[in-house]
Amino acid sequence: MSTVTYIYIDQQALIVRELFTNVLGAKPRARKAIGHLLGVALHKNIISNHGFLSGVLTDLVPDNAVDIPLIWQYIGEILGAFVGGSSPNMSLLKPILQMVPAEKSQALFKYIIKFAIEISPKSHIQKFWQSSDFSLNDLFKSDSINSTFANEFNWLSEIIPTTTPPLKENRVI
Numbered sequence: 001m002s003t004v005t006y007i008y009i010d011q012q013a014l015i016v017r018e019l020f021t022n023v024l025g026a027k028p029r030a031r032k033a034i035g036h037l038l039g040v041a042l043h044k045n046i047i048s049n050h051g052f053l054s055g056v057l058t059d060l061v062p063d064n065a066v067d068i069p070l071i072w073q074y075i076g077e078i079l080g081a082f083v084g085g086s087s088p089n090m091s092l093l094k095p096i097l098q099m100v101p102a103e104k105s106q107a108l109f110k111y112i113i114k115f116a117i118e119i120s121p122k123s124h125i126q127k128f129w130q131s132s133d134f135s136l137n138d139l140f141k142s143d144s145i146n147s148t149f150a151n152e153f154n155w156l157s158e159i160i161p162t163t164t165p166p167l168k169e170n171r172v173i
Contacts, residue, residue, distance in 0.1 A: 012051025020056065024074050031074055032119065035081025043087035053092065057099050072104055076111020084116030084125060090132040097139050105140060106149060113153065122155065129156040 016038065023030045041047045057075070065071050079096065083089050093112070097105045116125050136145050136153060 009048065009051045009054060012047045013055030016047065016052055016055025020075070020078060023078065024068050024071065028077060031077040032081040032115070035078040035083075035115075036085050038078075039082045039085035039087050039089055042082075042089060049092060053095050053099075056096060072108050073111050076108050077115045079108075079112045080115025081119055083112055083128070084119035088128045088131060090128040090134070093132070094134065094139055102141070102144065106144070109139065110152075113156075123160065126156055126158070126160060130160070 019034050019038065023034045038047070038052065042049070042052055056079075061071055061075075068074065083093065093109070097109060100108050113125065135157065136150060
C-alpha cells in the first residue's frame with residue numbers, strides 16, 4: 001500500500017473510532033443509527049473493510065470500560081445494527097471477534113446477534129450468516145464453545161426452508 005492509502009485508512013479509522021466513542025454513552029437509538037450509518041458507508045465503499053476494522057475497537061475498550069460498565073453491550077448494539085442492516089456485513093465478524101479478548105468474544109457475539117435480530121428478522125440474519133460460510137468454530141476456539149452456547153445459536157446454521165407460493169384455485173362462478 002502506498003503512503004496515501006495508509007493516510008486514507010487512518011482517516012477512516014479515526015472517523016469510525018470517533019463515531020463509536022461518541023455514542024457509547026448515548027441512547028440505544030443513537031447506537032443503532034451509527035451501526036446503520038457504518039453499514040451503509042461500508043456498502044457504498046465510503047469506508048473500506050480495513051478502515052472500519054482499524055477503527056472499530058482500537059484503544060476503545062480499555063479507556064472506556066471503567067466509565068462505561070456496559071461497554072460490550074453497547075458495542076454489540078452498534079455492531080448488531082451494522083450486521084443486521086440491509087447490507088451483508090457478517091463477514092467482518094471474524095476479524096472483529098479476533099480483536100476482542102477471548103473471555104469477552106462470546107458475550108460480544110451474543111449481543112451482536114441479539115441486537116441484529118431486533119433490527120431484522122431472524123431469517124434475514126440466518127441468510128447473512130449462511131452466506132458468510134461461518135460456523136461457530138470459525139469464530140471461537142472449539143474448546144471454548146459449550147453446548148449451551150452452541151444450542152443458543154444452532155438456528156443460524158439450520159436449513160432455511162424454501163417456500164413456494166400456494167397454487168391459485170380456479171373457481172368457476
